Amino acid sequence: MQSDAKKSPSAPSTKTRFWHDPAKRALVFQILLVLGVFAVLWFIVQNTLHNLESRGITTGFAFLSQEAGFGIIQSLVEYSESSSYGQTFLVGLLNTILVSALGIFFATVLGFIIGVARLSNNWLVAKLASAYVEIFRNIPLLLQIFFWYFAVLRALPSPRQSFQPFDNVFLNVRGLFMPQPMPQQGFELVWWALLIAIAGSVVLARWSKKRQDATGQLFPVYKTALALIIGLPLIVFWLSGSPLTWDEPALRGFNFRGGMTIIPELAALLVALSIYTAAFIAEIVRSGIQAVSKGQTEAASALGLSKAKVLRLVVIPQSVRVIIPPLTSQYLNLIKNSSLATAIGYPDLVSVFAGTTLNQTGQAIEVIFMTMLVYLTLSLLVSAFMNWFNTRMALVER
């Protein structure tokens, strides 16, 4: 060290030493880091292969075509005990997507309502909304799932003593049983009518925008479109002679058969996920609206715009840009939190595939890898969609 310090003034060369050049130093560190990462990975792979070999476990995805041999209480596609593990995977995947999609829908609707309610001038409404947020945000999700499942839905009466809120609708400890619509010959016309009504609404919206630009006249687009989308299929349905029958649930033995069923596991998980996530979305919506300065509302009102138009034309376009990024995170959280299904036995991907299938086959690496890949893919898809939506909204400003 000392000799080094003495040397440097006597050698006035402008050349920096290798170790004193930040660029070269950084390069060396990066090479070392990459080598280190590869070494660790290589060790893990080697170790795993060695362990698998010593325990005689064969790797590969051949197990997916083996017979699963267990039943699943809810499946959106044909499934029986003789189906393969591959079909188990599909059933689990669809159940996860079902609860996530419904959860995102209900959480968003509820969250927006509560978020706006928190800003209400009505003291009671605002306080109730605050209480909602503070309660559901601060209780662990797993406990909330348990609450809805064990304390609420498990406390319902047995099938013989079912609640019957409407004719042919039965609520009991086994779930909610409703008549199932069975489309008959000719029902396709109703679907076509719906399609035409939606297309018509799009055309109507364009026409109305053009007419407003040309003449300044406003047209009630939303109301008309709503009437069209509901009315046209109804008229077609009635004209084509109501081609629909109902498969009604009936008590046979210890349970109901026929009709549609919402199992309590789905209901509890869905309610818990929606209510929990809605509390966070409400806060995001509130902060998004509050992020738009009061001056904006004042300037817009001073121009004579009505309250609704101030919100629609000035406040919401600005707050949406603030809301979308954190909203995306909440959607991703909801999808990942849906894996808590396993705790109450809702047959989601983690429960039937990373649970039962893994236990039966012992193919831990493949099963966990596939499951992780599914969540990663779902999350990235949602994220990509929301980013696309966000850039579209952001472009409005600049």
Place this chain on the structure above:
Amino acid sequence: MTTNTTNSAAARELNDELMVELRGVNKWYGQFHVLKDVNLEVRKGERIVICGPSGSGKSTTIRCINRLEEHQKGDIIVGGTTLNNDLKNIETIRREVGMVFQHFNLFPHLTVLENCCLAPIWVRKIPRKEAEAMAMKYLERVKIQDQALKFPGQLSGGQQQRVAIARSLCMNPQVMLFDEPTSALDPEMIKEVLDVMIELAQEGMTMICVTHEMGFAKTVADRVIFMDKGQIIEENDPHNFFNHPQSERTQLFLSQILQH
């Protein structure tokens, strides 16, 4: 001095028609009495400047005129319509009353042109083409037509305030309220905004300005009103107001702001 200012009330025939009338207006923020029996009559084409120390209630007074603030006692009559809690009534009055804010409050997500067209299209229901043509006319008047397609964030403070004035004018208001329009501007930008306001005054617009620009008050105002602690202390034409202030409070205020 008075003979030179051809714009002042003495030289002009003022219409007798009352544009804005405040009768015994009182307002409280909780326990705090912000406005105490404010009485004010503004005739058509008249230019009023309201000045006073901060917290004296001058901004609150003009914000009551278009119901950005609600008064609790007294009557406010704008263009013959009495302000009450009826939303339709409030919207009708707001359509006829333009307002320019200290912090411009342009809509950042819309271009300058769209800022100006928004209310004409959605409130007056004017076809977009016509609204845009009218907006361009007013943007030209405030000499900012070249920036029509830019966003507010790309403009300087002075330019933004001129756009804000044009945006208000697009609604063809009967009265313009100015709430300290130059207080948030750099000194060299104040002039460009004041020039626009002076021009507007010369065209006969009824104006109520809360401002600290005493030069503007001297050249343009028909009447200068001095407020303190929620009350109108003194009300006079600019010449007498600046040269022979009656009340002690006014004398003190003037000596403080005209010192430099």
